[in-house]
Structure formats: C-alpha cells, structure tokens
Amino acid sequence: MKTRNTTTTADQAYLANRTQTLAAALTAAVFGSFLFLAVGFAHSATVHNATHDARHAFALPCH
Amino acid sequence: MFKKLFGAAFAAGIVAGLLITGIQEVTTTPLILHAEEYENGGHDHAASLKSDYVIIQTKLFSTRTPVGSEKLFLAHSNSGTEGHDHGEEEWGPEDGLERTLYTLGANITMGIAFALMLTAAFAVHGGEMSGRRGVLWAMGGFAMFTLGPNLGLPPEVPGSMAAELGARQMWWLGCAAATGIGLCLMVFGRKIGFVVLGILILIAPHVIGAPQPDEIGGGVPPELAGHFAAASIVVAAVFWAMLGWLSGTFYKRFEA
Numbered sequence: 001m002k003t004r005n006t007t008t009t010a011d012q013a014y015l016a017n018r019t020q021t022l023a024a025a026l027t028a029a030v031f032g033s034f035l036f037l038a039v040g041f042a043h044s045a046t047v048h049n050a051t052h053d054a055r056h057a058f059a060l061p062c063h
Numbered sequence: 064m065f066k067k068l069f070g071a072a073f074a075a076g077i078v079a080g081l082l083i084t085g086i087q088e089v090t091t092t093p094l095i096l097h098a099e100e101y102e103n104g105g106h107d108h109a110a111s112l113k114s115d116y117v118i119i120q121t122k123l124f125s126t127r128t129p130v131g132s133e134k135l136f137l138a139h140s141n142s143g144t145e146g147h148d149h150g151e152e153e154w155g156p157e158d159g160l161e162r163t164l165y166t167l168g169a170n171i172t173m174g175i176a177f178a179l180m181l182t183a184a185f186a187v188h189g190g191e192m193s194g195r196r197g198v199l200w201a202m203g204g205f206a207m208f209t210l211g212p213n214l215g216l217p218p219e220v221p222g223s224m225a226a227e228l229g230a231r232q233m234w235w236l237g238c239a240a241a242t243g244i245g246l247c248l249m250v251f252g253r254k255i256g257f258v259v260l261g262i263l264i265l266i267a268p269h270v271i272g273a274p275q276p277d278e279i280g281g282g283v284p285p286e287l288a289g290h291f292a293a294a295s296i297v298v299a300a301v302f303w304a305m306l307g308w309l310s311g312t313f314y315k316r317f318e319a
Contacts, residue, residue: 024064025183028072032179039172041232049155053162054169057091059209059218059295061231 067317068182074317075182075309076175083174083302084167090298092166094291095221096158098283102222174306177204181310197311198304203246205303209296211242211265215273218295222283226274238268 039051040060048055048062055062156162181200185192212235219225245265248257281288 020064021186021189024068025186027065028068028179028186029183032072032176032183035172035176035179039169039176041236043228045153049153050165051169052155053087053092053095053166054173056095056219056221056291057087057166057170057295057298058173059213059216059292059299061216061225061228061235062219063221063225063228 064186064319067314067319068179068186070317071310071313072178072182073175074313075178075306076173077171078174078309079178079302079306080167080171080174082305083298084163084170086298086301087166087170088163090294091291092163094287094294098220098222098287098291101283101287174302177208177303178306178310180204181307182314185311185314192311192314194308194312194315197307197309197314199307201303201307201310203243203250204307205300206246207239207243209299209303211268212238213292213296215269218292220283220288220291222281223288224276224279224281226276230274234268234271234273238273241265241268 038047040055040058042048052062156165181197181204184200185197215238216225216231216235225231241264245261245263248261248264252258252261
C-alpha cells in the first residue's frame with residue numbers, strides 16, 4: 001500500500017514536471033514562430049524595408 | 064523551465080545574430096548592393112529598359128486576366144508593380160550604418176525566433192543537451208528553413224523575377240512545415256511505415272510545385288544571381304551551425 005502511494009506521488013511529480021515542460025515548449029515555439037513571421041513575412045512596407053537585406057540573405061520570398 | 068528555454072534562446076539568438084551580420088557584410092550584402100545597381104538601372108541601361116518593357120507587358124496582361132491567375136513580378140521594381148505603390152517614397156533605412164543596424168536587428172530577431180524553436184524541440188525531446196547535439200538539431204532546422212524551400216524557390220537577388228509574393232510565401236511556409244514534419248517522422252518514427260510517410264510528406268510540396276514566374280530574364284546578370292544563391296545557402300548553413308551550438312550550450316548551462 002505504502003509503495004503504491006509513493007509510486008503515485010512520483011508519477012504525479014513526473015506528470016506535473018512534464019506538463020510544465022510541454023507548456024514552456026509550446027509557448028517558446030509559438031512565440032518563435034510569431035517572431036519569424038513578423039520579421040520574415042509581414043507585408044508592411046516599413047517592416048519590409050527594415051528587414052530587407054536579412055530576408056534576402058535568409059532566402060525568404062521578398063517583394 | 065520558461066527561464067531556461069527563453070534565456071537560452073535569447074542568448075543564442077543575440078550572439079548568432081551579431082556573428083552572422085558580420086559574415087553577411089563580407090558575403091551576401093555586397094552581392095545585394097551590387098545587384099541593386101543593376102536593378103536601379105545604374106549599371107546597364109539596356110537591362111533596365113528590358114525590365115521596364117516586361118513590366119509594361121505584365122500590366123497590360125494583368126488587366127486582361129482573371130483574378131488569381133499567375134502574374135509576373137520584378138522583385139523590387141521602382142515601378143511598384145507589387146501593390147505597395149502609393150505614389151510616395153516609403154521609409155527605408157539609409158544606406159550604410161543605419162541599414163546595417165536594421166539588418167542586425169532583423170538577424171538577431173530571426174536568431175531568437177529560430178533558437179526558441181530549437182529550445183522547444185530540446186525540451187520536448189528531453190535528455191542531456193550539449194553544443195554538439197544542438198548542432199545536430201540545427202541541421203534539421205537548416206533542412207527545414209533553407210534546403211527544402213530553396214529547392215523550389217531559389218534565393219532571390221534584388222531584381223530577379225518571381226511569381227506573385229503571397230503565393231510564394233504560402234508555398235514557402237507549407238514546404239518548411241512539410242520538411243519539418245517529414246524529417247521528424249523519418250528520424251523518430253520507429254516503424255518503416257512512418258519513414259515512408261515522412262518521405263512522402265517531405266516531397267509533397269515539390270510534387271505540387273512552387274509558384275514560378277511566367278517569364279524569366281531579370282536585369283541582374285546570371286553570374287551575380289548564381290553567386291548570391293550559393294552564398295546565401297552557405298551563410299545559412301554557417302548561421303544554423305552557430306545557432307545550434309550556442310542554443311545547446313546555453314540550454315545546458317541555464318537552470319530550469
């Protein structure tokens with residue numbers, strides 16, 4: 001009985017840790033994608049002109 | 064965990080962005096500036112006349128074709144065939160230091176963006192990280208964001224001809240996503256079925272085909288365009304290798 005309780009607590013701790021990791025990873029991936037789209041793909045002429053050379057250097061579709 | 068992922072990604076992105084801007088200054092940037100001379104007609108008047116002729120033809124052609132059909136665009140033209148022709152000069156950084164600083168900002172932001180995707184992948188995959196393992200992950204990023212899309216849409220030098228921008232951007236993003244999903248299935252799929260599915264997803268955008276211009280023949284000499292295409296792919300490889308090593312190293316050092 002005692003062993004079973006310990007295992008459950010350990011499982012819960014692992015699950016909580018894993019959930020936190022996945023939440024952080026999802027946030028990082030979404031924020032990263034947003035930044036990438038803003039710098040590399042935004043149609044705004046101002047953003048385009050400011051990021052122009054970087055877009056060309058990274059071989060993104062430009063103009 | 065947030066601190067570890069974001070801290071490592073920001074540190075790696077800033078350092079890689081700084082380093083790659085220095086490398087671009089002596090590789091891709093001089094080629095872009097050289098191409099712009101042709102694009103603006105300063106170098107070869109015949110070439111620019113030819114380009115104007117094509118633009119006029121395109122304008123005539125585009126009035127007769129239904130919406131959504133392929134049109135021809137001259138990347139960067141002063142004639143503003145692109146839709147952002149508002150009659151007035153749009154803001155752009157001054158050539159020289161200001162332009163370089165904006166490029167630096169864009170490179171750092173791009174570096175942080177890619178590093179965030181890398182650290183997210185490290186976290187989901189789990190296990191020990193190191194600079195060397197970071198480089199392996201980064202080669203996946205290089206394949207996803209450079210090799211895959213560039214097979215259909217080669218790096219464009221200013222003044223090269225290409226299909227409509229929105230269509231190219233959609234294909235580019237779809238191809239990057241398909242390359243990433245395909246590679247993950249091939250690397251992490253334990254069964255042959257996953258590997259085969261991965262290959263099929265990876266090649267699908269290329270079977271569909273990237274949007275191409277109806278005509279080619281921009282004002283920039285092919286030698287220069289070819290040199291730029293090669294240089295930008297090499298520079299991207301260097302960038303990803305640096306970013307991967309830095310992301311892996313910082314990820315290992317930063318506390319959760």
